[in-house]
Amino acid sequence: SQTIHQWPATLVQPVGSPLSLECTVEGTSNPNLYWYRQAAGRGLQLLFYSVGIGQISSEVPQNLSASRPQDRQFILSSKKLLLSDSGFYLCAWSRGTSARTYEQYFGPGTRLTVT
Amino acid sequence: DAKTTQPNSMESNEEEPVHLPCNHSTISGTDYIHWYRQLPSQGPEYVIHGLTSNVNNRMASLAIAEDRKSSTLILHRATLRDAAVYYCPVDSGGSNYKLTFGKGTLLTVNP
Numbered sequence: 751s752q753t754i755h756q757w758p759a760t761l762v763q764p765v766g767s768p769l770s771l772e773c774t775v776e777g778t779s780n781p782n783l784y785w786y787r788q789a790a791g792r793g794l795q796l797l798f799y800s801v802g803i804g805q806i807s808s809e810v811p812q813n814l815s816a817s818r819p820q821d822r823q824f825i826l827s828s829k830k831l832l833l834s835d836s837g838f839y840l841c842a843w844s845r846g847t848s849a850r851t852y853e854q855y856f857g858p859g860t861r862l863t864v865t
Numbered sequence: 866d867a868k869t870t871q872p873n874s875m876e877s878n879e880e881e882p883v884h885l886p887c888n889h890s891t892i893s894g895t896d897y898i899h900w901y902r903q904l905p906s907q908g909p910e911y912v913i914h915g916l917t918s919n920v921n922n923r924m925a926s927l928a929i930a931e932d933r934k935s936s937t938l939i940l941h942r943a944t945l946r947d948a949a950v951y952y953c954p955v956d957s958g959g960s961n962y963k964l965t966f967g968k969g970t971l972l973t974v975n976p
Binding site for chain 1: 880892899901906908909910911914952963964965966967969
């Protein structure tokens with residue numbers, strides 16, 4: 751069976767500090783990978799998605815970047831955090847096939863507080 | 866990307882059916898309609914999806930309007946565990962496998 755891991759679960763970082771959030775998927779190969787952010791009381795905002803190693807599409811210009819160094823690893827980074835980067839960060843994966851079913855499986859999330 | 870509109874909140878009683886509406890008037894012919902739900906402090910969970918025909922699974926039923934501009938998620942007997950935020954993203958089609966989530970509907974289930 752497939753499993754998605756995210757860490758850390760919670761993080762408190764000062765403004766201006768760097769960020770690295772990691773997501774890994776087990777039990778599948780060549781998944782599509784996604785990073786979402788959910789600000790307090792808001793809906794899900796898609797930040798990045800990737801259909802393969804080294805292939806990153808950015809949805810919203812911002813202070814963040816993403817990388818996919820391995821097939822089942824997705825990393826969200828920032829060089830200098832802003833207060834507005836606070837939120838609940840979710841990683842998700844879906845099967846990378848041509849079938850028209852985009853069921854996404856979400857990880858447990860990382861709650862980031864920038865102080 | 867097709868935009869979706871949902872009521873901010875709805876309330877139901879335990880053991881009663883719940884009909885959660887979603888409007889997606891800009892949907893294109895090959896876009897699938899998805900439903901997810903999110904419990905507090907957890908990632909969203911897939912519920913159901915469909916294209917044109919009504920769909921049933923162990924969690925819920927999805928009724929899609931004939932013109933596909935709206936859909937309804939039906940929980941046949943609400944339980945307290947069904948209290949969550951429900952989203953109805955529509956996929957953007959093509960090969961980028963992208964879903965656009967709105968703000969969703971907060972469902973409260975009363976005992």
